[in-house]
Amino acid sequence: MLEIKNLHATVDGKPILQGIDLEIAAGEVHAIMGPNGSGKSTLAYVLTGREGYEVTEGQVLYKGQDLLEMEPEARAAEGVFLAFQYPIEIPGVANTTFLKEALNAVRRHRGESELDAMEFMKLLREKTKELGIAGDMLKRPVNVGFSGGEKKRNEVLQMAVLNPTLAVLDETDSGLDIDALKTVADGVNALRNAERSMLVITHYQRLLDYIVPDRVHVLARGKILRSGGKELALELEQKGYADFTQAA
Template sequence: MLKIENLHVRVEDEEREILRGIDLEVGAGEVHAIMGPNGSGKSTLSYILAGRDGYEITDGSVTYNGEDLLDMEPDERAASGVFLAFQYPIEIPGVATMQFLKVALSSQRKARGEGELSTPDFMRLVRGKAEQLKVNQDMLKRPVNVGFSGGEKKRAEILQMAVLEPSLCVLDETDSGLDIDALRIVADGVNALRSPDRAMVVITHYQRLLEYIVPDHVHVLSRGRIVRSGGKELALELEKDGYAAYEEQAA
C-alpha cells in the first residue's frame, strides 16, 4: 500500500537533511511502529506523508497504492485515504467540530465521486463513533479543539479518523500527554479501526503505546534513517536499552 524508497528530505532553505534515505514498505492490514529519539525525523516523516509545505524532497520516492504520493496535494491525499493524526492537534476558532467533520467528509466523498451523505445519516455516523470514543455532544458543538484538554484533543483526532475511514492512518505521538485511562480509550478507538484493508504507521517515542496498539513490525529511526527493523519484541528491547546504541550507529 505504501512504499517509501530512499527518501531524503530537508527543511526548505536549510542545508541539513532531516531524513537521509528512508526505505519502508507497509502492506494492507499491517501495523508498523516507528520508534526513535527526539529529533530523529519521526514527525518530519509524518508531515511528508500528509503533504505539509516547507520541506524539500531531495531524493527518493513515496508510492501509495501505485501512485506518486508526493505529487498529490494534501487534500487529494486525504481523499485517497491518507490520514495523519497530529501530535499537536490545532485549535480552529469559529469552526464547530460537527461542521468541520461534515465539510471534510463531504469534500472527500465529492473528490472520490461518491454521493453526498444525508444530514441524518451523517449525524448518526458521528454520534455512534463519538460515543465509542467518549466524545460528548458538547465537544461536537464546540469549535475544533478550542478549549479541549490534551486527552480530548487526541480523542477528537481519533474521532476524525473514525468518521473519515482512511486506508492509511499515520499516528504521530498519539500517546503524548495522555494519562493511562485516556491512552486506553484512544488505543481502543485505534484498534477498532484495524482491518485487513487498512494500514497503520504508529510513530512513538515510548514503548507504552505499543502495549495497547500491538504492531506487526517495529522500526528504529535514528538521525533520519531506519537503522533496525524487527517484530514487536524490538519495542521491549528499546524500552530496556534505550536509543543510545543506535544514535552512535547512525552518526
C-alpha cells in the first residue's frame, strides 16, 4: 500500500525529516509516536502535499505510484486521507456542500457517477447516524464554531464519506475528553478493514488503547529510531521519550 524510502524533507529550509523508511501493507494500522517537534506532522503533510513542505530526498510509493508527484486533490481522489490535527474553519461553506463537492470530485476521478442531492443526503444520514453526529453540524459552515470534539468527529465523518484506502490520522486524540475520544475511536475502528491501511500519529499512548495498532514506530529527530508491536506504545508510556531525544 505505502512504501516510504529514505524520505528527507525541509520546512523553510530547515531539515525536519532525515531519512524515513516505512512500509504499510493493506489492512494494517501503524502508529507513529514521538516527542513534540520530531517531525510527525511534517510526515503527514508531506504525504498529502501541503505547500511549504519540501522533499529533498527519497521516495514515496502509494499503490506502486509516485505519490509525491501528485497534486493534493489527486492524492485524495486516489484514496489518501488526512484527518487534520487542527481542522480548518471555512466560513461561508456549509458542511453539507463541502462534503458533497468532495465526494463527487472523488467519484468523478474514480470514474463513478456523481450522487444527486437525494442520494447524497441518504448516504450522509447513514454515516452521521453511525457516528452520532447531530444534523445541525451539517448545516453549519465547515468547522466554524465547532467544539474540539465536533471538529474531530467531522474529520471522521469526512473519512467515512470519502472511503479512503490510506488514512493518516494526525493527533486525532488531541483536545478530546475521554468520551469524545471513545466516540472518535469507535468511528475509526468501524472503518478498519482488510483493504484500508491507517497511519495513526500520536504523542500519547492513550489513543492506542482504543485504536489498537499492528505496528508502532518511534519517530524522533526526523528518523524512525525504533519499531515494534503494540507493546512498544506501553513501554513509551512508562519511560517517556527521553531515550530518543538525546543526541546519539
